[in-house]
Amino acid sequence: KNQVEQSPQSLIILEGKNCTLQCNYTVSPFSNLRWYKQDTGRGPVSLTIMTFSENTKSNGRYTATLDADTKQSSLHITASQLSDSASYICVVTFYGGSQGNLIFGKGTKLSVKP
Amino acid sequence: DAGITQSPRHKVTETGTPVTLRCHQTENHRYMYWYRQDPGHGLRLIHYSYGVKDTDKGEVSDGYSVSRSKTEDFLLTLESATSSQTSVYFCAIRQGGGENTEAFFGQGTRLTVV
Numbered sequence: 246k247n248q249v250e251q252s253p254q255s256l257i258i259l260e261g262k263n264c265t266l267q268c269n270y271t272v273s274p275f276s277n278l279r280w281y282k283q284d285t286g287r288g289p290v291s292l293t294i295m296t297f298s299e300n301t302k303s304n305g306r307y308t309a310t311l312d313a314d315t316k317q318s319s320l321h322i323t324a325s326q327l328s329d330s331a332s333y334i335c336v337v338t339f340y341g342g343s344q345g346n347l348i349f350g351k352g353t354k355l356s357v358k359p
Numbered sequence: 360d361a362g363i364t365q366s367p368r369h370k371v372t373e374t375g376t377p378v379t380l381r382c383h384q385t386e387n388h389r390y391m392y393w394y395r396q397d398p399g400h401g402l403r404l405i406h407y408s409y410g411v412k413d414t415d416k417g418e419v420s421d422g423y424s425v426s427r428s429k430t431e432d433f434l435l436t437l438e439s440a441t442s443s444q445t446s447v448y449f450c451a452i453r454q455g456g457g458e459n460t461e462a463f464f465g466q467g468t469r470l471t472v473v
Contacts, residue, residue, distance in 0.1 A: 288449055
C-alpha cells in the first residue's frame, strides 16, 4: 500500500534554532517528492521538489534531502523564524492511475517560539 | 495560486441538508481534486477528476458525490450533511507531469454541520 509517514507529529522550537523534519514513504513507482508548507487557514504551498536522482536541494533556509534507496526524505530548517510556524506536509507523486497519483503525509506541525 | 477559487469560503448548514462546494480553475488543468483536512488526519482524498465527466473515488468518498461538466469547474456535493462532515475542504489542481508534477491548492472552505 502506498503510504507516507511523517515525524514528529508536532515540534516546538525557539526562534533562531534549527530543526529537521522526517518523511518516510512506501510509494511506488516513485515520481517525485515535495515538501509543502501550510500556514494556518491557508492551502499548502510547495517549498521544494526532489526527484529520484537528487540528494539535496536548498531553498533559502530550507534544505531537503532524499535517499531513494531507503525511501526517506528530510526537511532541515536553519535559523528558524516566527514565520516558519506552520504545518509541513510531505507529498509523494507516483506513476499510475489510482488516487490521482498523489500521496500525502499527515504533516508535522512546527511552532517557533520567541 | 494557479487560478483556483473555492466557494463559499465558509458555510454553516444543518444536518440532513444538501450542500455543494464549488472549485473553479482558470488554467485548463486536467486533474482536479477534493480533499478534507481534519486534526490528526492530514489531507485525505475524497474524489478526484481526470477530465470532463471522468471522476474517481478517493479514500473517504462515502457521503460525497462530485461532478465535472466543464473543465474549469469541479463540484463537491454532500447529499445529506452529517456532523462528521464538519471539516475544512480543499480543492487542488495538478500541474505538470512526471518528475515535475505539482499540486496547487485553493484557499479552503470551512464547513460546519450543526
